[in-house]
Amino acid sequence: SQKIEQNSEALNIQEGKTATLTCNYTNYSPAYLQWYRQDPGRGPVFLLLIRENEKEKRKERLKVTFDTTLKQSLFHITASQPADSATYLCALDLRDDKIIFGKGTRLHILP
Amino acid sequence: DTGVSQDPRHKITKRGQNVTFRCDPISEHNRLYWYRQTLGQGPEFLTYFQNEAQLEKSRLLSDRFSAERPKGSFSTLEIQRTEQGDSAMYLCASSLDASLATDEQFFGPGTRLTVL
Numbered sequence: 001s002q003k004i005e006q007n008s009e010a011l012n013i014q015e016g017k018t019a020t021l022t023c024n025y026t027n028y029s030p031a032y033l034q035w036y037r038q039d040p041g042r043g044p045v046f047l048l049l050i051r052e053n054e055k056e057k058r059k060e061r062l063k064v065t066f067d068t069t070l071k072q073s074l075f076h077i078t079a080s081q082p083a084d085s086a087t088y089l090c091a092l093d094l095r096d097d098k099i100i101f102g103k104g105t106r107l108h109i110l111p
Numbered sequence: 112d113t114g115v116s117q118d119p120r121h122k123i124t125k126r127g128q129n130v131t132f133r134c135d136p137i138s139e140h141n142r143l144y145w146y147r148q149t150l151g152q153g154p155e156f157l158t159y160f161q162n163e164a165q166l167e168k169s170r171l172l173s174d175r176f177s178a179e180r181p182k183g184s185f186s187t188l189e190i191q192r193t194e195q196g197d198s199a200m201y202l203c204a205s206s207l208d209a210s211l212a213t214d215e216q217f218f219g220p221g222t223r224l225t226v227l
Contacts, residue, residue: 009151034215043202043218044154045113089153093214098167099144101153 002027004102021075023090030092038087080109115219123225131189132222136205146202
């Protein structure tokens with residue numbers, strides 16, 4: 001069956017450290033993968049997109065890797081801040097124009 | 112503010128009533144998507160439009176759900192004979208055009224539906 005799994009429902013990280021979130025998928029062949037941030041009571045906000053032929057993408061303190069062999073993406077936030085606390089959603093962009101979201105990981109940056 | 116608006120933001124209704132939600136996408140965006148999100152879950156795809164054409168509907172979308180985008184601009188999502196299981200956040204998103212090889216979606220704030 002097709003699945004998207006994001007690591008642990010919640011992740012607590014000390015301020016200043018690097019937070020690493022994992023997205024694993026099975027039985028999908030995404031054209032690309034996206035990461036979104038969602039705050040309580042709000043819609044998701046796009047952060048980064050990485051294509052199947054790209055290994056790594058960076059944007060300011062954010063870094064995403066994409067390994068199509070392992071069927072895994074890692075999302076890193078370096079020098080984490082309390083304002084980074086939110087739910088982070090992994091989304092697979094399938095070749096049929098649909099986007100499938102994971103359940104998300106709640107990230108808490110502890111001051 | 113992403114530029115996508117949804118109305119109303121909250122809706123409380125009694126079981127069996129009909130409800131209609133509206134989404135206004137970013138004006139130059141061709142694609143419009145509807146999702147449903149429940150607590151602790153990611154958004155679940157319901158349907159999407161390319162301009163005024165509805166291209167796909169999820170199996171989640173029962174016959175009680177209907178969506179329109181009559182002039183390729185705003186869209187409405189109607190739920191008839193609401194059930195308690197319909198209680199969720201209904202999210203709308205728009206994107207420019209998938210043919211541009213990027214499909215970044217801009218989400219609205221959502222409409223939270225509570226069915227009593």
